Amino acid sequence: MSETKPTDAPLFSAPIEVRWRDLDAFNHVNNSNYLTYLEEARLKWLKHVPGEWFSETAMPVLAASQINYRRPIEWPARIAVELYCDRLGSSSATIGHRIVGADDSDTLYSDGHVVMVWMNPSTGKPVNLPEAIRHALGGE
Amino acid sequence: MSETKPTDAPLFSAPIEVRWRDLDAFNHVNNSNYLTYLEEARLKWLKHVPGEWFSETAMPVLAASQINYRRPIEWPARIAVELYCDRLGSSSATIGHRIVGADDSDTLYSDGHVVMVWMNPSTGKPVNLPEAIRHALGGE
Amino acid sequence: MSETKPTDAPLFSAPIEVRWRDLDAFNHVNNSNYLTYLEEARLKWLKHVPGEWFSETAMPVLAASQINYRRPIEWPARIAVELYCDRLGSSSATIGHRIVGADDSDTLYSDGHVVMVWMNPSTGKPVNLPEAIRHALGGE
């Protein structure tokens, strides 16, 4: 749970516009919205990957998420989601994240990771990562 | 990540009404809504605890969350959130969860846990768990 | 904008479970969630209608909404959405609503209506209401 800053550059960084509606009755961004911010960044990254990141026989599914809430996010705020490759498997990848100030990546709001698995939707079985994803994540 | 069923009875079990709006464009409940279901169950449990679970000098804060997505939730669905005490600290508690079928607690949609810390909002420092919470979590 | 109570019985009445996350930073249910409550009630009503309420050539689309916010909704609260047929057209219907106390339908939180149009998705043109819908709305 320590806040070590990664030494590598992020895979991708996406600015996110915090909405007033993301606040809950405690006047801070609700904990569930962090997953929405991660999802938005992840989808923008996937659109940005050259090549095909999904097909009829290989669709990404979210298998797990882990989030540390380091400091509250308020409205308005200028934040960004940085994505990292924490682990590259044969059919899955662990995507680390840091939610930071858009203008100050040392201000850490959240870190953690999600596990994504590529599955064949008709069989429900894991399949190999699409080549484009493996390359985008630093695999050979 | 194995799906071992806890042998203890849950602290609390809350039926949750899935809404059609919880679905995303993949026609499954979006991953962020799981945190909303957990929050709703947790708040109902806290209201149910006899005694005071917060005060001006001791407010609960969500420090971390970990969620495994075991099988997709559809609409309509009758589900329930079961809460467990996974670990009792001096100022924090780890609350495990299982999202299951409301009529069939062997159908496991999700498991995982959140870490809650009680803090003094004026100092930002952790404080001892309120007595009511300690008792409700099985502490002496 | 007067709060006249309808003399007819509602088409359908759906209890709705208010979630804590529906509150915004003003500690009241956010205005956008009223549309989610109406949607949930409408879909439950449509599932309940005997016969087919949509087909490949006739899908309902929301064309307009009008909502009066009469008094704030808090959490927890036991509310219900009552639906009425305000107007029956050839390809559209105006569905009135009242959001009331689940145990006290004289406590009015909101009223108003939405306009639904049945369209052919391939042509984008309005089509006749499905027979099942016309009957459910009191048409011959």
Next chain:
Amino acid sequence: MSETKPTDAPLFSAPIEVRWRDLDAFNHVNNSNYLTYLEEARLKWLKHVPGEWFSETAMPVLAASQINYRRPIEWPARIAVELYCDRLGSSSATIGHRIVGADDSDTLYSDGHVVMVWMNPSTGKPVNLPEAIRHALGGE
């Protein structure tokens, strides 16, 4: 319900970032999110108004909303909310809106209006609009 374009310049125009999570199971932005987009634009406008737009004895409350859904919004999309003063009362204002393409204000996704009333929260009675709001809305 005709789509006449206003001849006056908008009071305010706010770009909005559509999120993938705004889509529902029909793969279009859900109707409830339009109110969230309007709220976000309204709050940005209010922050932008020189002078005080609320006080302990004069708080704005949403009294009613009317929305026409002209064409579906998809993800990703670059949209903007334009706000207009449709009517200026003594304690209320009708704020018209147009949701348009961020780069093409002739592409109309939605129009309609909301009614805002300034109230004294302790008495629950309407009060005169704050001077700053009256001026911002073109009143003397």
